[in-house]
Amino acid sequence: MNRNNTWASWPDEAGRFGDFGGRYVAETLMPLILDLETEYSKAKADPGFNALMDDFWTHYVGRPSPLYFAERLTEHYGRGRIYFKRDELNHTGAHKINNCLGQLLLAKRMGKTRIIAETGAGQHGVATATVCARLGLSCVVFMGATDVERQKPNVFRMKLLGAEIIPVTSGRGTLKDAMNEALRDWVTHIEETFYCIGTAAGPHPYPQMVRDFQSVIGREARAQILDREGRLPDAIMACIGGGSNAIGLFHPFLEDETVQLIGVEAAGHGLDSGAHAAALSGGAPGILHGNKTYLLQDEAGQILDAHSISAGLDYPGIGPEHAFLRDMGRAEYLTCKDEEALEAFQLCARLEGILPALEPAHALARLPDVLDKIPADGLMIMNLCGRGDKDVFSVAEHLGVKL
Amino acid sequence: MPTSRISDRFALAKSENRAVLVAYLMIGDPDLETSYQAMCALRDNGADLIEMGLPFTDPMADGLAIQRAGQRSLKAGTELQHVLQLAARFRAEDKQTPLILMGYANPIHKIGYETFAAQAAASGLDGTIIVDLPPEEDAPLRAAYLAYDLSVIRLATPTTDETRMQTVADGASGFLYYVAVTGVTGGQSADPESLKAGIEMARRISGLPVCVGFGIRTADQARAMAGLADGIVVGSAFVEEAAKAAETGRFNAASQGMGELAKELSMAICTISR
Numbered sequence: 001m002n003r004n005n006t007w008a009s010w011p012d013e014a015g016r017f018g019d020f021g022g023r024y025v026a027e028t029l030m031p032l033i034l035d036l037e038t039e040y041s042k043a044k045a046d047p048g049f050n051a052l053m054d055d056f057w058t059h060y061v062g063r064p065s066p067l068y069f070a071e072r073l074t075e076h077y078g079r080g081r082i083y084f085k086r087d088e089l090n091h092t093g094a095h096k097i098n099n100c101l102g103q104l105l106l107a108k109r110m111g112k113t114r115i116i117a118e119t120g121a122g123q124h125g126v127a128t129a130t131v132c133a134r135l136g137l138s139c140v141v142f143m144g145a146t147d148v149e150r151q152k153p154n155v156f157r158m159k160l161l162g163a164e165i166i167p168v169t170s171g172r173g174t175l176k177d178a179m180n181e182a183l184r185d186w187v188t189h190i191e192e193t194f195y196c197i198g199t200a201a202g203p204h205p206y207p208q209m210v211r212d213f214q215s216v217i218g219r220e221a222r223a224q225i226l227d228r229e230g231r232l233p234d235a236i237m238a239c240i241g242g243g244s245n246a247i248g249l250f251h252p253f254l255e256d257e258t259v260q261l262i263g264v265e266a267a268g269h270g271l272d273s274g275a276h277a278a279a280l281s282g283g284a285p286g287i288l289h290g291n292k293t294y295l296l297q298d299e300a301g302q303i304l305d306a307h308s309i310s311a312g313l314d315y316p317g318i319g320p321e322h323a324f325l326r327d328m329g330r331a332e333y334l335t336c337k338d339e340e341a342l343e344a345f346q347l348c349a350r351l352e353g354i355l356p357a358l359e360p361a362h363a364l365a366r367l368p369d370v371l372d373k374i375p376a377d378g379l380m381i382m383n384l385c386g387r388g389d390k391d392v393f394s395v396a397e398h399l400g401v402k403l
Numbered sequence: 404m405p406t407s408r409i410s411d412r413f414a415l416a417k418s419e420n421r422a423v424l425v426a427y428l429m430i431g432d433p434d435l436e437t438s439y440q441a442m443c444a445l446r447d448n449g450a451d452l453i454e455m456g457l458p459f460t461d462p463m464a465d466g467l468a469i470q471r472a473g474q475r476s477l478k479a480g481t482e483l484q485h486v487l488q489l490a491a492r493f494r495a496e497d498k499q500t501p502l503i504l505m506g507y508a509n510p511i512h513k514i515g516y517e518t519f520a521a522q523a524a525a526s527g528l529d530g531t532i533i534v535d536l537p538p539e540e541d542a543p544l545r546a547a548y549l550a551y552d553l554s555v556i557r558l559a560t561p562t563t564d565e566t567r568m569q570t571v572a573d574g575a576s577g578f579l580y581y582v583a584v585t586g587v588t589g590g591q592s593a594d595p596e597s598l599k600a601g602i603e604m605a606r607r608i609s610g611l612p613v614c615v616g617f618g619i620r621t622a623d624q625a626r627a628m629a630g631l632a633d634g635i636v637v638g639s640a641f642v643e644e645a646a647k648a649a650e651t652g653r654f655n656a657a658s659q660g661m662g663e664l665a666k667e668l669s670m671a672i673c674t675i676s677r
Contacts, residue, residue, distance in 0.1 A: 014539065022539070022540055023537065023539050023540060024508060024535045024536065024537075024540050025463075025535060025537060026463070026464040026534050026535060026537070026558065027537050027557070027558035027559065027560055027563070027571065027582065028464070028558075028560045028562065028582060028585055028586075030537050030539070030567070031562045031563070031564070031567060032562075170467070170470050171460065171461065171470070171474075176461060177461075180461050180462070180463045183463040183464075184463060184464070184465075184466070184586075184587045187464065187585055187586055187587060188585065188586040188587060188590065190562065190585050284513075285512075286509045286512055286513060287507075287508040287509045287512050287535065288461060288509060289461070289463070290535070292512075295509075297509065297513070299513075300482040300483060300510055300513065301483070301509040301510035301511070301512065301513030301514070302459065302460045302477065302509075302510065303460040303461050303509070
C-alpha cells in the first residue's frame, strides 16, 4: 500500500482509502457518479461556492457550534478535561445539515431539480427536506416502512417541510432497504435527480464529499481548543453509524498524530448476541451500496440486519475511511451496548443539563474508558452530534415510563 | 484464441441468421430442483444461453419481480455453492449451452475471486455478469479468470457515450449486455429505434456480440429488439413464472411456464429478417 501519502490525502484517484471505498455501482450509475466527481471538484475549487456555503452555515445553521467545557462530567470522572463539540445546537438538531447544505448547494449548481434521500430515524430526511425547502428543490425521502411507523413525528416534520415520503417495503423495510430503493430511483430518473446520501459511505465521491462537508466540525473544534487551551487535545471521540460525524471531527486532526481518534460503534444487545450494529468490531470486509468496507454479513456473503436502540446507528456498514483508519491503526473503535447508552443519556441530562441524542450517548458511555487512555490532566473532545428531543419517547419506553 | 461455448453459440445463431435468446432465472426460486427442471425446459425450448441468478439480500439494480425471487431463494437457503453445484449438474449432461452466473459482488468477494474462478470453471460456468463490478472495479476478477475460459460480461447503457464505451469494451469478453432502459429490471420497455445507434456503437467499439435486455417480455418486443442486436435477454418474465408456481405451490408449473415462454420468444426471434 502506498504510504507516501499523508493521512489527509486519501482517497486516491480511484476513490480508495487503501483497499476500501471505490465505485461498486451498476454501469447505469457510473456516468452519474463520474459526473458528480467532476462537478464536485469544480465546486470545491470555486471561492463563490465556498462563500455561499459559509454564509448559510453562519446565518442559517448557526455555525460555528460552541466548544463547551463539560465541567460537571469532568468532576464526576475526576480526571482529564472533557469538552463537547456542540453540533446538536445546529438548525434541525444534528450534524446532518452540514452535509445536506453542501450537497444541495452542489445539486442546485448542477441544475438538478429533484432531490432524493434515504433516512433511518428521519434525521437526515428532516435535514434534507429542510434545505430543499430553503433552496426551492423538490424532495423525495425513502424510508423503511418499519421506520415510518416508529418515527411518526419525523415523518410529519418532513411532510410539513414539503417532502414526499416513500415507505419502503422491499427487503426487510430498514435503512439499508431505503438506500437500495433510493439507488433504484436514481437509475430510473437520472436526468433531473440528485441523490443526497446521508453518511460518509456509498460510491466515490460520496465518502470524500460528505467528509469534506462534515469536516467543518473538526476544523472549528481544532481552532477552538487551541484558542481555549493553547494546545491540541489528547483524544477526540464520536459515535459511529455510517460515520459522518466522526470523520468530520477526525479529519482535520488526522496529521496530528499525538491526538488519539476514537469511534464508538453500537453494540446493541452485545457483540455476541448477533443483534448489534458494530460493522468494524463484528463484521468483515465486503461490498455493498457502492463501496468496499466492513459489513455485517453471514458466511455466504449475505448482508445481515443491524440492531441498535439508536435508529441513527442502525446500519450494517461503515464509511470506508473508517475501515481504512482502523486497519492502519490510526483510529481506534470501541463499542457501547443499548443499556450503557441509556445510562449515559440520563447522566448527561442530570449533570450537564443537556439531553443528548441516543447516538452520541454511545460515545458518552465510553468517556471513562477514553479518560483512562490519556494523562490525568489530558484534554478530550467529544462530538455531541445530535440532541435528544427526538429520542424522548423511545427512552421513556425503554425505561418503562408511560407518557 | 480458443473457441468457447459462448462464441460458438453466437456463431451458430449467426449461421442460422437469427438472434440468440438469453434466459434469466433466479436459482433456488422456489427451490433448486425446480430451477434445474426450468433450466432444462428453457434449453429444450430454444434458450441459447442461460443466466443463473445468484440471490443477494440487497439487489440495488433489480425491480420487484427479481427482488422477490431473490428473497424466496434466500428463504429456501440458496447459497453460491448451490448455484455452482446446479451448474455442474447441468453441465454434466449438456456440453454446449453456455451458462452465465449473474448477481452481485459480495457473495463472490466473500469466498475470494480466485477460489470462485476455480470453482466456477470446474462447475462448467462460462462467464459472469456482476452487476456492481463496473470496469473500474473488476480487475481482480479478470485477473482470476485469466487461467480459465471464463468471460467477464459487462453492461452498457443508453447513457454510455463513446469514451465510456471504450472503457466498457476494454477487458470485456463473451458478449456485451446492453441495458435498454435507464432503470431497474422488470420496468418499462424502450423504443427499439432509440437504441439503434447505441447498439451499433457498442458492437463497433467492442467487437463483441451485443445482447439487449431490460423491459423485454413479449414476443413482439423480442422480435423488435432482435432486429437490432445479436441477442435478447429476458429475465423478469421468466422469473414471474416461478413466482406463480411458488404462490400456488405447484412447483413443476414453473418449468412448464418458462418452457412455453421460451418457445414463444425463440420462435418470434427466429422468424424475423435480419
